[in-house]
Amino acid sequence: MIEPNCLWGWECAMSIHERDGFSNAKAPRAAVLGGGVSGITCAGALAEAGWDVTVFEKSRGIGGRASTRREGNLTFDHGAPCFSEEGGPFAETVNALLGSGSLAPWSRRTAQIRRGRIEFSEDCALRYVGVPGMSSLPRRLSRGLRVLNGREVSEVRVTGSGSELHFKAGESEIYPLVIVAVPAPQAAVLVSGIDFLSNAVSRARFSSGIVAMAAFSERLDVPFDDASVDGSDLSRVIRDASKPGRGDSDCWVLHGSPEFVERRLEEDSDESAERLLSEFSSILDRPLPEAIFSSGHRWRYARTTKPYGESYAFDSKAGVGVVGDWCLGDGIEEAYASGAAMANHLLEVSGVSS
Numbered sequence: 001m002i003e004p005n006c007l008w009g010w011e012c013a014m015s016i017h018e019r020d021g022f023s024n025a026k027a028p029r030a031a032v033l034g035g036g037v038s039g040i041t042c043a044g045a046l047a048e049a050g051w052d053v054t055v056f057e058k059s060r061g062i063g064g065r066a067s068t069r070r071e072g073n074l075t076f077d078h079g080a081p082c083f084s085e086e087g088g089p090f091a092e093t094v095n096a097l098l099g100s101g102s103l104a105p106w107s108r109r110t111a112q113i114r115r116g117r118i119e120f121s122e123d124c125a126l127r128y129v130g131v132p133g134m135s136s137l138p139r140r141l142s143r144g145l146r147v148l149n150g151r152e153v154s155e156v157r158v159t160g161s162g163s164e165l166h167f168k169a170g171e172s173e174i175y176p177l178v179i180v181a182v183p184a185p186q187a188a189v190l191v192s193g194i195d196f197l198s199n200a201v202s203r204a205r206f207s208s209g210i211v212a213m214a215a216f217s218e219r220l221d222v223p224f225d226d227a228s229v230d231g232s233d234l235s236r237v238i239r240d241a242s243k244p245g246r247g248d249s250d251c252w253v254l255h256g257s258p259e260f261v262e263r264r265l266e267e268d269s270d271e272s273a274e275r276l277l278s279e280f281s282s283i284l285d286r287p288l289p290e291a292i293f294s295s296g297h298r299w300r301y302a303r304t305t306k307p308y309g310e311s312y313a314f315d316s317k318a319g320v321g322v323v324g325d326w327c328l329g330d331g332i333e334e335a336y337a338s339g340a341a342m343a344n345h346l347l348e349v350s351g352v353s354s
């Protein structure tokens with residue numbers, strides 16, 4: 001979070017205000033690029049303080065890697081299957097959302113599968129899920145926010161009077177303040193003209209992921225809901241149907257192992273899903289029930305393997321910041337913490353909290 005050109009808070013405040021032609025009568029304007037947990041958390045905190053914030057999200061839905069794939073009545077948490085919390089502000093948010101019904105604890109039967117042997121492992125750590133799907137978390141956090149879907153930003157060009165956002169569709173808009181909330185390798189392209197931020201994003205590393213989603217015609221009779229798998233093309237198998245508020249169909253999400261992902265990253269993801277299903281059948285040593293739906297999904301940037309090491313990075317002269325799970329580590333809680341820390345900083349240095 002080291003900020004060049006900003007030794008004191010008031011200097012940052014000045015650059016934010018000047019860029020916006022700020023006066024007390026006018027709320028600062030900001031654009032947040034990316035509608036995942038980090039971007040929405042940051043945007044939500046700024047909007048709550050009266051800022052004029054717009055979230056630009058490239059896909060049709062919200063939540064990024066904490067989203068839910070829907071196929072008719074079937075739902076699959078094809079990114080993060082669940083999350084935990086370690087206390088602090090995120091725990092307060094989780095508690096508030098538990099009361100609203102959009103989150104619930106997930107009590108699951110856990111196991112470890114090694115060379116086809118199922119060993120029961122008691123995982124006492126509390127895990128939470130969105131209800132009726134993981135995307136309920138980002139959706140609730142984004143309530144009241146201006147989120148524009150289908151708006152992919154291809155370039156952030158810093159000018160003397162703000163940053164020009166160039167959209168893939170061809171148009172452009174100018175904002176005094178821009179927060180980039182996308183995985184580090186994608187952020188690298190957007191902030192390539194800002195040395196300080198380029199350096200920050202280049203410190204983080206990501207791994208890719210491949211998942212198979214399948215719904216079976218009848219319930220698969222296995223004594224676990226969430227199993228980690230060793231020595232296989234699978235690394236984890238999850239009965240999504242065991243989560244609270246899901247439908248009646250037996251929906252599963254199977255995660256490929258790192259070796260499988262490395263081999264298959266550029267291959268057709270539906271074919272990869274077929275292979276993961278066949279591997280599941282092979283480690284259970286029996287045929288699976290007929291799949292009424294199956295599909296694969298590739299996450300080119302799935303998990304942080306090496307974090308940046310600070311909550312966020314902000315270049316006050318450019319008026320551009322970067323946030324994301326990858327700043328602090330890996331996971332939804334880290335994404336939330338990064339977005340919240342960036343917003344706190346902006347509110348503090350601008351002196352405009354409401």
Ligand SMILES: Cc1cc2nc3c(=O)[nH]c(=O)nc-3n(C[C@H](O)[C@H](O)[C@H](O)COP(=O)(O)OP(=O)(O)OC[C@H]3O[C@@H](n4cnc5c(N)ncnc54)[C@H](O)[C@@H]3O)c2cc1C
Nearest residue numbers: 034036037038058064065079080152153324325331332335
């Ligand atoms: C398979 C898998 C399993 C996981 N398991 C867990 C788990 O068990 N527990 C846990 O806590 N976490 C888990 N995670 C990680 C968790 O999902 C992430 O840490 C968290 O969701 C990251 O949020 P984020 O806002 O930092 O990034 P993202 O969710 O990646 O959000 C970035 C958003 O930016 C958008 N975007 C990208 N480029 C642009 C652009 N140019 N213009 C506009 N929009 C753009 C994307 O569409 C996306 O919506 C898992 C992730 C995956 C993929």
